[in-house]
Amino acid sequence: MKKLVVTDRSACQDCLSCEIACSQAFYKAYELNTSCIKIGHKKDDSIDVKACNQCGLCARKCPQEAITQNAKGVYMINKKKCNGCLTCVEACPKGIIANVEGKPVPSKCIACGICVDACPMGILQVQEG
Structure with missing residues (x-):
């Protein structure tokens, strides 16, 4: 399973x-x-x-079944199936599914690694397994 991991929270600046x-x-x-x-x-x-650990709670709660797990273990929102009900936003235990005003569909971490590359302290990693 591919997921974002915070290796040392105390080093965050x-x-x-x-x-x-x-x-x-x-x-x-x-x-x-x-x-x-x-x-x-x-x-x-x-x-x-707070980083997504791909727990899947958002997918289990989605009434439209618009969130599914891909082959790498990452939960993805299917924008064609999502009706914008925001059940996933409410269900996320970490409160990190983004609901942006004016956008019809929320967004969630897809373990892309952009944040990893941006972190000057090197405390973020995308891990497999």
């Missing part, structure tokens, strides 16, 4: 390079909540990096 790269790849611009990886802060003010 909160620079948002990963978020910006993801947003630009999907939407050609960066705005709040347009990324499929999220940098935030925990209650103790430590940095939290």
Whole structure:
């Protein structure tokens, strides 16, 4: 299974390079909540990096069966089947499926590695297995 992995959350510098790269790849611009990886802060003010681990909960909850797992284990949204109900957005335990205003279909991490290349700290990896 191919998935995005955060190797050392404590090394994150909160620079948002990963978020910006993801947003630009999907939407050609960066705005709040347009990324499929999220940098935030925990209650103790430590940095939290939320990345999709391809758990499949979004697919199991989708009433249109618009999210399916490909041969590499990545869950993908079929834009032709998706009706924009946003059940997947609500179901995501990490809150990282992007629902962008004005777009008919949400987007989710496809383990493409763009955020990995953008991270100056080298704490992101796309892993197989």
